[in-house]
Amino acid sequence: MINLPVPFSLWMQPTKRSNLPRSLLAYDVSVPGAAELPLSRMKELLQEVFDREVISTFFEGGEPFLREDFLDLVRYSTPNAFTIVRTNGTLVDRDVAKALKDASVGVACVDLEGATASTHEALVRTPGAYDRTINGIRSLVAAGVPTFVTAILNRINAGEMQALLDLTADLGAEKLGILRLYPLGVSRRHWDALSMTLEAQTAVLDALQTPPDVQLMRSWHPSDPNCCWQMAAIDAYGNSIGCPYLRDFANYGSVVDAPFMDTWRNKKYIEVRSASVEGACTDCAATDKNRSGGCRSTAYAFHGRWDAPDPYCSTMNQGVDLTVLPDWLVHHPAGPPSLEDADR
Numbered sequence: 410m411i412n413l414p415v416p417f418s419l420w421m422q423p424t425k426r427s428n429l430p431r432s433l434l435a436y437d438v439s440v441p442g443a444a445e446l447p448l449s450r451m452k453e454l455l456q457e458v459f460d461r462e463v464i465s466t467f468f469e470g471g472e473p474f475l476r477e478d479f480l481d482l483v484r485y486s487t488p489n490a491f492t493i494v495r496t497n498g499t500l501v502d503r504d505v506a507k508a509l510k511d512a513s514v515g516v517a518c519v520d521l522e523g524a525t526a527s528t529h530e531a532l533v534r535t536p537g538a539y540d541r542t543i544n545g546i547r548s549l550v551a552a553g554v555p556t557f558v559t560a561i562l563n564r565i566n567a568g569e570m571q572a573l574l575d576l577t578a579d580l581g582a583e584k585l586g587i588l589r590l591y592p593l594g595v596s597r598r599h600w601d602a603l604s605m606t607l608e609a610q611t612a613v614l615d616a617l618q619t620p621p622d623v624q625l626m627r628s629w630h631p632s633d634p635n636c637c638w639q640m641a642a643i644d645a646y647g648n649s650i651g652c653p654y655l656r657d658f659a660n661y662g663s664v665v666d667a668p669f670m671d672t673w674r675n676k677k678y679i680e681v682r683s684a685s686v687e688g689a690c691t692d693c694a695a696t697d698k699n700r701s702g703g704c705r706s707t708a709y710a711f712h713g714r715w716d717a718p719d720p721y722c723s724t725m726n727q728g729v730d731l732t733v734l735p736d737w738l739v740h741h742p743a744g745p746p747s748l749e750d751a752d753r
C-alpha cells in the first residue's frame with residue numbers, strides 16, 4: 410500500500426449544527442456550546458493543504474449554510490481545488506445558487522431522501538422540508554451549478570429508489586448518488602428501523618433502470634473502494650478524523666492550534682491509511698491494490714479492526730448481518746473518541 414507524504418483530498422466541516430436536527434439520517438450530534446473553528450482558522454488550514462497541492466475539497470455539515478461565512482470559505486477554496494459542497498438544499502435559493510456558480514463550485518450535492526414528501530419528511534422529520542429541498546435543487550440547476558442528488562438507502566425509502574432516479578432526471582440534476590447507511594451518530598440509534606440486509610440492498614440497486622441523461626453512483630464496494638490512503642478530514646471542532654465516515658471512530662489530534670500535517674503523521678492515522686486488508690477480494694487487489702478491501706469505516710464498525718474486509722460487499726461479507734450491530738457499537742458514543750482511546 411502506498412503511503413503518501415500529503416493527502417489528495419480534504420473534507421472540512423464548517424458546522425455540526427443542522428436545521429433538520431431531528432433527521433434519522435444525521436451522522437452528527439452537535440455539542441451545545443462547543444466552539445466551531447473560526448473562518449480565519451479554516452482558511453489557514455485550507456492554505457496549509459493547498460500549499461501541498463491537495464486537489465479537492467469537500468464541505469459538508471451539519472448544514473453548512475447555517476454558517477453565515479460559509480460562502481467566504483467556498484470562495485477561498487475554489488481557486489485552489491475542485492470544490493464540492495454538500496447541503497440539504499433547504500437554505501439554497503436563487504441568490505445562493507448564483508453565488509455558488511459565480512464561485513465556480515465544482516459540484517453541489519443535495520440530500521433528498523425520498524421521491525415523495527411523505528418519505529423524505531418521515532426520514533428528516535421536518536414538515537415542509539421536501540419542497541424546500543426540491544426548490545434548492547431547482548435553483549442550483551437553473552444557475553448552472555453541476556448538481557448531484559444524494560440519498561442514503563434504508564428500509565424506509567428503499568421502495569422509492571427508482572422514482573428518485575427518475576425524479577433526479579426530471580429535475581435536471583446530473584447524477585443520483587445512492588449512499589450506503591453507516592452506523593454513525595443518530596442513525597446508529599435508529600438502526601432497527603433503517604437498516605437492511607446486504608441482499609435486500611443489492612436487490613434494490615440491481616433493479617434500477619437509469620434514465621438517459623442522468624448517471625447513477627452507488628457507494629458499495631467495488632465502486633466504493635478503500636480511499637483512506639489519500640483522505641483527510643477536519644470536523645467542526647477542529648478534530649482531524651481522516652474521513653467523515655470515521656467521525657465516531659477516529660481522532661488523530663486537534664488542529665485548533667496545531668498544523669494539520671502534524672496529525673497526518675499520527676501513528677494510528679498512518680496505520681489506517683496503509684491497512685493491508687485481510688480477506689480482500691483478490692480481483693480488486695490485482696487491479697488496484699491501494700483501493701482494495703472496501704471502506705474502512707464499515708469494516709471497523711462491524712469487525713472492530715482496521716484491516717478487516719468491508720461487509721458491504723457480497724464477495725467480502727463473510728456472513729455479516731448488516732441489520733445487527735456488534736454489541737460494542739450499540740453503546741459507542743457519537744463523535745470522535747479521545748486521543749488515548751483512538752490510539753488503541
Ligand code: SF4
Pocket residue numbers: 634635636637638640651652653654655703704705706707
Ligand atoms: S472511511 Fe471509507 S469512505 Fe472514508 S476514506 Fe476510508 S475507505 Fe474511503
